[in-house]
Amino acid sequence: xxxxxxxxxxxxxxxxxxxxxxxxxxxxxxxxxxxxxxxxxxxxxxxxxxxxxxxxxxxxxxxxxxxxxxxxxxxxxxxxxxxxxxxxxxxxxxxxxxxxxxxxxxxxxxxxx
Amino acid sequence: xxxxxxxxxxxxxxxxxxxxxxxxxxxxxxxxxxxxxxxxxxxxxxxxxxxxxxxxxxxxxxxxxxxxxxxxxxxxxxxxxxxxxxxxxxxxxxxxxxxxxxxxxxxxxxxxx
Numbered sequence: 001x002x003x004x005x006x007x008x009x010x011x012x013x014x015x016x017x018x019x020x021x022x023x024x025x026x027x028x029x030x031x032x033x034x035x036x037x038x039x040x041x042x043x044x045x046x047x048x049x050x051x052x053x054x055x056x057x058x059x060x061x062x063x064x065x066x067x068x069x070x071x072x073x074x075x076x077x078x079x080x081x082x083x084x085x086x087x088x089x090x091x092x093x094x095x096x097x098x099x100x101x102x103x104x105x106x107x108x109x110x111x112x113x
Numbered sequence: 114x115x116x117x118x119x120x121x122x123x124x125x126x127x128x129x130x131x132x133x134x135x136x137x138x139x140x141x142x143x144x145x146x147x148x149x150x151x152x153x154x155x156x157x158x159x160x161x162x163x164x165x166x167x168x169x170x171x172x173x174x175x176x177x178x179x180x181x182x183x184x185x186x187x188x189x190x191x192x193x194x195x196x197x198x199x200x201x202x203x204x205x206x207x208x209x210x211x212x213x214x215x216x217x218x219x220x221x222x223x224x225x226x
Contacts, residue, residue, distance in 0.1 A: 009153070032212070043203060043217040044156075051212050090155055099144055099163075099207060100171070101215060103155030 004093050006104035013081050014112045021076040021107050023091030031093040033074040034101065035065055038088045047089075050074065061085070086111040116140050117218035119204050125224045132191040134221050136204030143209040145187040146171075147179060149200040150220070156203060162187055163209065194225045 005024045013019050025031060032051050036044040048059025055067040065076045074091060091104040116139030126132050136145060144163055148156040148171075158171030160179040168179050176198060180188045191198055204218040 004155075006155075034214075036217075043219045045217075046214050049214065092155075099209060099211070099213075099215075100146075100158060100161065101156075102172075103157070105153050105155045 004104035012110045019078045034092040036090045119218040134189045136187045142206040144207045146205040148203045
């Protein structure tokens with residue numbers, strides 16, 4: 001069975017500071033990896049995804065994520081946070097060609113002025 | 114934005130009553146999914162469909178049934194709602210290609226009293 005862990009339930013960051021959200025997965029092979037963002041009362045929007053190739057992936061809204069096979073991790077980063085980045089962030093994995101996502105529990109990001 | 118609508122957007126019902134949630138897509142995508150979102154659990158897959166009349170169970174399918182008689186519509190039914198089914202329900206779609214993204218609808222907030 002595959003599982004996805006987001007160790008941080010809440011993170012508070014000051015506007016302009018850097019942000020890193022952690023994601024670890026347990027699965028024998030390298031799955032497809034995703035980060036989604038959910039603003040309050042909204043559905044989920046894809047930030048970025050990794051299937052293969054370059055382990056540093058660029059996404060929308062200035063986010064990037066790095067896949068580290070040795071650590072079974074896919075951490076999300078942003079160099080300078082904006083107040084509009086306050087949201088909940090979900091990491092998800094999919095077995096290759098499985099088309100079924102398993103989500104982590106989410107990390108809620110609060111941005112201080 | 115992907116053309117996905119969910120109805121109703123909000124519903125309050127009583128324990129023991131049947132409830133049907135509808136997901137409608139205009140993208141002609143083959144795969145459709147129902148997830149539920151609960152605090153600390155992220156999103157969990159209830160059922161999914163890989164074509165008209167082709168459905169399968171997800172991680173948390175007990176107490177739920179689905180039907181798909183047309184490509185564009187995927188119905189989720191709670192035969193006899195329970196308070197544990199109070200949740201936010203999201204529909205998602207994808208074309209089915211292994212590298213495709215799942216696109217999410219706006220969600221339905223269901224409260225079972």
